[in-house]
Each structure stands twice: as C-alpha cells, then as structure tokens.
Amino acid sequence: HDLGLSHRVSVGYRFGYIGEAQYSLQAIKEKVMALDQAGTEFYTNKKYAMALTEWEKALVWDPQNDAIQEKVTRVNAELESFVNRKLVEQYLSKAYVLYEEGKLVDSMEQWKEVAKLDPGNERAKEYIAKIDTKLAKEDQAILQEREKEKTIVNVNALIKSGDNFADQGLYAEAIREYQKVLKINPEHLTANKRITDTQLEVRALTREHFDKAE
Numbered sequence: 001h002d003l004g005l006s007h008r009v010s011v012g013y014r015f016g017y018i019g020e021a022q023y024s025l026q027a028i029k030e031k032v033m034a035l036d037q038a039g040t041e042f043y044t045n046k047k048y049a050m051a052l053t054e055w056e057k058a059l060v061w062d063p064q065n066d067a068i069q070e071k072v073t074r075v076n077a078e079l080e081s082f083v084n085r086k087l088v089e090q091y092l093s094k095a096y097v098l099y100e101e102g103k104l105v106d107s108m109e110q111w112k113e114v115a116k117l118d119p120g121n122e123r124a125k126e127y128i129a130k131i132d133t134k135l136a137k138e139d140q141a142i143l144q145e146r147e148k149e150k151t152i153v154n155v156n157a158l159i160k161s162g163d164n165f166a167d168q169g170l171y172a173e174a175i176r177e178y179q180k181v182l183k184i185n186p187e188h189l190t191a192n193k194r195i196t197d198t199q200l201e202v203r204a205l206t207r208e209h210f211d212k213a214e
Helices: 025-044 048-061 066-100 104-117 122-134 137-167 171-184 189-213
Strands: 006-013 016-024
Touching: 025 048, 025 066, 048 066, 048 171, 066 104, 066 122, 104 122, 104 137, 137 171, 137 189, 171 189
Parallel strands: none
Antiparallel strands: 006 016
C-alpha cells in the first residue's frame, strides 16, 4: 500500500528527462487523475484546447501514461482534420471562382493550398496540371515569388503565435506552433532554438514545483 510513503521515481516530460525527486506515488496518482478528469470534462464540453492543456499537464506528472497520451494524439488529429477540412472548402471555393475569372496565377495559388492540405484531392491535381500548361514563364515566376513570400509570412506568424503561447505559460501549445515551422523548414534556426528554450523552461518549472512539494 503506497499511501503515505515516499519513493524515488523518475520525473519526466515528453520533451526529455528532467531528473529525479522524492514524492508520494499516491499524490502523483491523484494529481494525474484530477487533471485527466478535468481534461475529459473540457473535451465533453467541446473545449478541445483546454482539454489538451489539462492532459499535457498530466503527462508532466506521468509521461508514460499511454491512455492520456492517446487522448492527446487523438484530439490533436481531430483538431487538425477539422481545421484542414474548413480550409480546403475555402480554398476550393476561391480556386473555382478565380479560374472562371481567368485569374490563373491566383487560382493556382488556391489549388496548391488545397493540394498541401489534401494531397489526394483529384480536382486539385487536375486543375494544377491544367493551369500549369496555360501559364507563361512570366506568370510562373510571379507564382514562385508569391509562394516564397507566403512562406515567410506563415513562418513569422507561427513563431509569433508560439511566442504568445509561451508568454502565457502554455508551453505545449507553443512547441506545437514552433514544430509547424519545422514542417515548412526543418533547418529553421529560430524555431529550433525556441523549442529547446521552451523545453528547458518546462524542466526548470517542473523541478521548482517538485522541490516545493518535498
């Protein structure tokens, strides 16, 4: 029976090992259960971001908890799928209208966004190929330049969003934003540094919390 006993256990976080501390296994179990329950209540009320925050906190205490990790993975996938579907609908609508108006460069931009979000979209493949044969070299150059500019804007927006989350102490959300940058550019120095710095901040705060609890 573990109640009232203190054991040496490894304290971890998904982002890496953070050391060992002495504290009650029963206290950890109760903390994880409370956070899991809070996350489930938020999820039931369709407050998905808040649910994720509670479950991420639970994983700080119990990083090997497969059940909670599965919830985090599933909800992240659900959110991404939902957002992607909405974006695809918007891009499709604009792409058709611009094509009919003869604005081929603008239409191509929208179709390429559809293809990024839904690589198997047959309509996107069809229209990209169709427009590609019609675009002059000058138009191709304009399209490439626009894509470069858009990438820079998207990356800057993601870094800013991650910084805002970090400033609020929402470290899991911050790291997710920085990781989106790495999907665009795996070698992005600022994003990689932000992830490392945020991980170190999480570890420092967790150590401080456990030290006070002893």
